[in-house]
Amino acid sequence: MAGIYIHIPFCKQKCFYCDFYSTTLVKNKSAYVNALIKELSLQKSYLKNSLVETIYFGGGTPSVLTYGELMSILNQIYNVFDVADNPEITFEANPDDLTHDYLKELKLSPVNRLSIGVQSFFDDDLKTMNRRHNAAEAEAAVKLSQDVGFHNISLDLIYGLPKMNNQKWLYNLNKAFNLNIQHLSAYHLTYEPKTVFYNYLKNKILIPVVEQESIDEYQTLINKTKQEDFIHYEISNFGKKGFFSKHNSNYWRQEKYLGVGPSAHSFNNTSRQWNVRDTNKYISFIENEILPFDSEILDPGKQYNDYIITSLRTMWGVDLAFLRETFNEKVVSCCLKSAEQYIKTKKINLAENHLILSETGILIADKIISDLFIIDDEVF
Numbered sequence: 001m002a003g004i005y006i007h008i009p010f011c012k013q014k015c016f017y018c019d020f021y022s023t024t025l026v027k028n029k030s031a032y033v034n035a036l037i038k039e040l041s042l043q044k045s046y047l048k049n050s051l052v053e054t055i056y057f058g059g060g061t062p063s064v065l066t067y068g069e070l071m072s073i074l075n076q077i078y079n080v081f082d083v084a085d086n087p088e089i090t091f092e093a094n095p096d097d098l099t100h101d102y103l104k105e106l107k108l109s110p111v112n113r114l115s116i117g118v119q120s121f122f123d124d125d126l127k128t129m130n131r132r133h134n135a136a137e138a139e140a141a142v143k144l145s146q147d148v149g150f151h152n153i154s155l156d157l158i159y160g161l162p163k164m165n166n167q168k169w170l171y172n173l174n175k176a177f178n179l180n181i182q183h184l185s186a187y188h189l190t191y192e193p194k195t196v197f198y199n200y201l202k203n204k205i206l207i208p209v210v211e212q213e214s215i216d217e218y219q220t221l222i223n224k225t226k227q228e229d230f231i232h233y234e235i236s237n238f239g240k241k242g243f244f245s246k247h248n249s250n251y252w253r254q255e256k257y258l259g260v261g262p263s264a265h266s267f268n269n270t271s272r273q274w275n276v277r278d279t280n281k282y283i284s285f286i287e288n289e290i291l292p293f294d295s296e297i298l299d300p301g302k303q304y305n306d307y308i309i310t311s312l313r314t315m316w317g318v319d320l321a322f323l324r325e326t327f328n329e330k331v332v333s334c335c336l337k338s339a340e341q342y343i344k345t346k347k348i349n350l351a352e353n354h355l356i357l358s359e360t361g362i363l364i365a366d367k368i369i370s371d372l373f374i375i376d377d378e379v380f
């Protein structure tokens with residue numbers, strides 16, 4: 001089983017909180033699509049003997065692609081790789097790109113899951129974030145998507161925004177669920193270095209919410225998603241039964257994936273690699289048939305730590321039997337010893353040989369994850 005991630009590094013305008021790699025110079029787009037198509041064939045052997053079950057167009061903004069560009073990338077994937085029948089194909093889209101005509105074309109493609117970046121249903125929040133759309137456009141985009149026949153729709157929302165409060169956040173959640181969506185990704189705002197928001201924070205133009213506000217909004221998120229029968233299957237991800245993101249779940253289950261495009265990462269259990277974070281450099285390397293990536297070999301210590309980072313974020317948690325099979329008994333004991341304080345305080349539940357974060361544990365997930373790391377290589 002394997003996944004393919006396609007990075008589309010273009011944004012018509014940069015949002016003030018975002019540090020995903022993208023450029024506003026959309027004029028390079030067709031040279032870029034040609035380079036992507038070439039990289040896919042250069043990477044043919046990366047997924048040999050693996051069936052591709054998920055394809056994910058992320059960004060940046062995949063919805064800047066024309067139907068023709070999208071299809072040429074998909075056709076190349078089908079030509080080069082062994083693709084399963086009916087794979088999950090996710091397409092991230094910005095609301096203002098989702099016109100009726102665009103969606104009708106998109107529906108002709110094999111894309112079968114939309115992830116729409118709404119962020120907030122308040123126009124003032126959207127302005128503060130430098131989003132291109134307003135709340136009405138976001139709502140219309142979801143409805144239009146449903147009208148043309150998309151019924152596997154995920155929305156992105158951000159909470160913990162400056163000036164947000166629990167009532168506003170609940171309004172956003174109600175708005176989202178009234179749109180009859182199947183999946184929600186809800187992220188607490190992070191102030192990423194080199195973003196405009198980070199600068200605003202340093203210069204006190206933006207005042208971050210206090211910790212209790214973050215906890216209250218998070219609690220609202222948990223309560224509301226439960227009421228709507230959404231399953232909290234990863235720290236920031238909630239889905240109806242049968243509508244979890246297969247692509248992202250495979251990342252969290254340590255399945256193999258190939259990422260193409262600048263800044264895209266690939267993983268094959270024993271090593272990880274990442275492409276250069278520069279579209280022009282990327283295009284010229286690929287034109288010369290050179291794959292522009294750096295890589296690292298994952299020794300058992302890194303493999304273990306990666307497993308803890310990804311698995312503890314999910315509702316399936318850390319599988320102690322998997323640790324025993326993949327590493328050894330000493331690793332299991334070390335992991336349990338570090339988890340003991342959190343099991344006692346009910347931040348971690350130990351059930352059926354799995355360590356799973358509780359609702360209060362999720363609030364300090366990063367701390368718990370780093371405490372469960374093993375630094376001593378002798379253990380492996």
Ligand SMILES: C[S@@+](CC[C@H](N)C(=O)[O-])C[C@H]1O[C@@H](n2cnc3c(N)ncnc32)[C@H](O)[C@@H]1O
Binds near residue numbers: 189
């Ligand atoms: C690759 S981006 C979005 C794709 C698409 N371009 C869009 O804007 O709708 C994925 C999501 O990450 C979230 N995100 C990005 N930066 C964030 C930050 N600093 N804090 C919280 N969430 C963030 C946003 O919800 C965003 O929609």
Ligand code: SF4
Binds near residue numbers: 011013014
């Ligand atoms: S949130 Fe989306 S549209 Fe905004 S800068 Fe990031 S990738 Fe681009």
